[in-house]
Amino acid sequence: MSDAALSSFRPARSFGWAWLMAIMALVLAPMAPILTQPGVFSGDEAVGAWIAIAVIAPIVMLMLLALVSLPQMRYDLERDALLVSCGRMLRYRVPYAEITDVRRADLTPSLWSSMRMPGLALWTVPYADIGRVRMCATRMAKGILLIEAGGMRYGITPADEQAFVTALMMMLPKRGR
Amino acid sequence: MPTILPMAIITIVVSALLWGAFLYAYSGRTWRFVRLMVWGLPLSAVVNLFVKSPVGQGVGTLAGIDPGLGLDTPVWFLVFLFLLSPVFEELIKVVPALVPSVRRHATTPDDALWMGVALGIGFGIGEAAYLGWQIALSGAYEQYAWFMFTGFLGERLVVVLLHGFMTALLMWFAARGRPVIGYLAAVGTHALLNSGAMLFQLGLVAEGVAGLSLLVVLVVAVIVFERIRPRYRQDQAESDVVYYSADD
Numbered sequence: 001m002s003d004a005a006l007s008s009f010r011p012a013r014s015f016g017w018a019w020l021m022a023i024m025a026l027v028l029a030p031m032a033p034i035l036t037q038p039g040v041f042s043g044d045e046a047v048g049a050w051i052a053i054a055v056i057a058p059i060v061m062l063m064l065l066a067l068v069s070l071p072q073m074r075y076d077l078e079r080d081a082l083l084v085s086c087g088r089m090l091r092y093r094v095p096y097a098e099i100t101d102v103r104r105a106d107l108t109p110s111l112w113s114s115m116r117m118p119g120l121a122l123w124t125v126p127y128a129d130i131g132r133v134r135m136c137a138t139r140m141a142k143g144i145l146l147i148e149a150g151g152m153r154y155g156i157t158p159a160d161e162q163a164f165v166t167a168l169m170m171m172l173p174k175r176g177r
Numbered sequence: 178m179p180t181i182l183p184m185a186i187i188t189i190v191v192s193a194l195l196w197g198a199f200l201y202a203y204s205g206r207t208w209r210f211v212r213l214m215v216w217g218l219p220l221s222a223v224v225n226l227f228v229k230s231p232v233g234q235g236v237g238t239l240a241g242i243d244p245g246l247g248l249d250t251p252v253w254f255l256v257f258l259f260l261l262s263p264v265f266e267e268l269i270k271v272v273p274a275l276v277p278s279v280r281r282h283a284t285t286p287d288d289a290l291w292m293g294v295a296l297g298i299g300f301g302i303g304e305a306a307y308l309g310w311q312i313a314l315s316g317a318y319e320q321y322a323w324f325m326f327t328g329f330l331g332e333r334l335v336v337v338l339l340h341g342f343m344t345a346l347l348m349w350f351a352a353r354g355r356p357v358i359g360y361l362a363a364v365g366t367h368a369l370l371n372s373g374a375m376l377f378q379l380g381l382v383a384e385g386v387a388g389l390s391l392l393v394v395l396v397v398a399v400i401v402f403e404r405i406r407p408r409y410r411q412d413q414a415e416s417d418v419v420y421y422s423a424d425d
Contacts, residue, residue: 026191032324102421109202111399118198128403165420172421
């Protein structure tokens with residue numbers, strides 16, 4: 001909970017961490033021969049192996065960062081804005097004054113994605129039906145709480161959605177409710 | 178035990194789980210298309226053992242061409258071999274769609290596309306099993322430990338999805354009354370996919386360049402797939418729970 005938060009909400013539980021670990025294992029699998037038998041490649045093959053490591057290492061680092069940050073995912077209601085965060089790696093500030101729409105929706109995922117898998121969606125994720133959504137959620141597409149503000153869409157999945165929505169409604173400008 | 182066996186099993190299981198989940202999620206969260214994957218499983222072995230192999234060997238024998246000539250092989254025969262897989266595999270992948278119990282799953286063009294994805298993915302998984310079996314039989318790579326076959330895993334994972342895409346393309350066109358265009362599009366994509374491996378086997382390009390054709394086809398396939406696949410949002414929008422709207 002941030003210092004300025006009036007109330008803080010946790011995301012719904014999910015097995016996103018398991019998917020992250022499985023994908024990490026898949027990414028690491030091609031490196032197994034290099035890591036377990038360093039001398040197995042020589043000459044051009046060794047160059048190729050190091051290029052593979054250079055490409056794969058940042059991906060693995062990013063996934064590790066996501067994995068350790070997941071327990072810190074939360075949605076804080078501050079005095080004048082909703083703070084959506086996942087540790088230090090993701091932080092969206094959504095001013096209440098800019099919020100124009102709040103709804104629960106099932107989205108259609110697209111094949112293009114930054115970090116989206118069953119049980120987890122982080123950063124900007126393109127969806128086939130509504131376009132880009134800034135996600136900080138423990139579900140990929142089903143039952144996403146969509147918040148539209150300042151021309152952007154934010155997708156979150158509070159564990160206690162009703163309590164979160166009730167608290168958020170109290171913070172929103174008194175208009176058209 | 179063949180050293181490729183553990184990796185072949187991992188490849189088949191991971192492909193089935195990953196692309197089965199993909200099909201389930203993208204086709205509107207339904208199992209009815211995922212179940213169709215089973216129909217594609219035996220088709221790779223069938224087409225390889227009973228069609229491609231006899232046809233390839235038969236034509237080679239008739240023309241008096243020895244296998245393994247590399248660049249000394251007549252160009253027409255290279256083209257023939259090159260087209261053998263795309264022509265017959267793209268054809269056999271849609272054969273289950275002729276079975277009435279399968280066909281009734283494709284009552285709309287959208288359904289036809291997802292049926293194509295299912296049959297193609299099933300074929301791709303079966304192909305991974307068939308190739309694993311062939312590699313094990315050949316004994317050519319027995320000096321490698323099982324975890325050295327990660328290239329097999331990575332390549333097959335992508336190819337399984339691409340098989341789904343190619344069959345979906347055929348079915349998508351067929352559902353719009355243009356099956357020949359669809360078939361040619363699928364065969365063309367398949368030929369492009371195989372071009373890198375063919376050129377590598379002939380010693381014309383390096384292994385890295387050969388892999389490039391896989392990447393190019395994958396990117397193009399994703400772009401095309403995202404354009405033609407059904408969108409469900411319009412129906413779903415009605416089921417949205419609106420908590421707040423500034424327009425009200």
